[in-house]
Amino acid sequence: MFDTLGFEPDWFGLLGREVLRERRAALIAEACAWSVGLSDRPHHLRLRGRLVATGSTIGDRAATGQALSGEEDGRLELGDARPGSFQDALNAVDADGTVFADRFDREVIEPFVQETCVLAADRARRTRPGQWAELLDDLGEDPADVDLAGVVRVGEWEEPLRTEAEHLVLAALGRMPLLEVESEGLPLSLVRAAEAATRAAAAAPAPTGREPDEGLAGALFLALAAVREAGLAAPVPPEDAGRLLAVLGEQGLEPGEVTGVLRHLPLAPGTADRVAALLPDG
Numbered sequence: 001m002f003d004t005l006g007f008e009p010d011w012f013g014l015l016g017r018e019v020l021r022e023r024r025a026a027l028i029a030e031a032c033a034w035s036v037g038l039s040d041r042p043h044h045l046r047l048r049g050r051l052v053a054t055g056s057t058i059g060d061r062a063a064t065g066q067a068l069s070g071e072e073d074g075r076l077e078l079g080d081a082r083p084g085s086f087q088d089a090l091n092a093v094d095a096d097g098t099v100f101a102d103r104f105d106r107e108v109i110e111p112f113v114q115e116t117c118v119l120a121a122d123r124a125r126r127t128r129p130g131q132w133a134e135l136l137d138d139l140g141e142d143p144a145d146v147d148l149a150g151v152v153r154v155g156e157w158e159e160p161l162r163t164e165a166e167h168l169v170l171a172a173l174g175r176m177p178l179l180e181v182e183s184e185g186l187p188l189s190l191v192r193a194a195e196a197a198t199r200a201a202a203a204a205p206a207p208t209g210r211e212p213d214e215g216l217a218g219a220l221f222l223a224l225a226a227v228r229e230a231g232l233a234a235p236v237p238p239e240d241a242g243r244l245l246a247v248l249g250e251q252g253l254e255p256g257e258v259t260g261v262l263r264h265l266p267l268a269p270g271t272a273d274r275v276a277a278l279l280p281d282g
Contacts, residue, residue, distance in 0.1 A: 033189040
């Protein structure tokens with residue numbers, strides 16, 4: 001392996017692969033957690049160039065072993081997936097035609113690999129001071145004030161590790177049924193939902209400081225994901241109440257669940273009342 005800076009062999013690239021393989025279990029856990037909620041999404045296919053809803057959910061089709069991805073979308077390297085498997089779900093498309101694999105790369109693979117490279121840089125600094133000093137000298141970095149993430153970006157070590165990370169995930173989960181992967185990821189997904197709720201509360205205080213009811217944890221996870229993926233402003237203003245309610249409905253939340261999660265979402269004053277008024281019983 002050779003890097004773009006002329007090191008032969010690319011000792012840092014090899015170190016990055018070593019750290020990534022040490023973190024394999026964490027990567028698989030993050031992949032499982034990310035998958036939670038996929039089965040509740042409406043299923044779409046592209047037929048003759050037009051994106052259409054099939055009238056069932058991804059989970060309904062996965063449970064009966066039906067193919068989730070079509071021939072007109074998806075990635076070629078994922079095209080031999082077992083119907084209803086995690087790999088098949090990655091190759092399916094969402095309501096706006098985006099392949100789920102693209103979202104997975106953006107939301108899981110890229111941040112995980114970036115973090116892995118930073119950890120590798122920190123290890124190199126501690127355990128290989130001579131090579132680390134030479135690397136910084138070639139990059140023109142000041143050892144006394146070095147930005148590890150910046151070193152990683154300049155060295156361009158992330159791209160090959162992304163491919164490696166994708167292979168690790170597919171080797172572990174690719175042929176597993178989507179519903180089993182979701183089940184494995186549920187505990188960590190609830191932790192991530194709680195972390196997201198904490199961050200949202202810090203950015204925009206919620207109407208109350210109460211913790212979400214345990215029974216609403218799954219609904220809150222889906223609600224937070226919906227707000228994030230819809231690109232809604234944070235806190236969500238009252239004028240976006242209708243759009244917020246629509247995206248929550250697309251995630252499969254019932255009116256009672258919507259009412260329960262509102263106080264835990266990053267909403268501007270008046271937005272919760274506006275959403276409640278728009279509910280069927282509002």
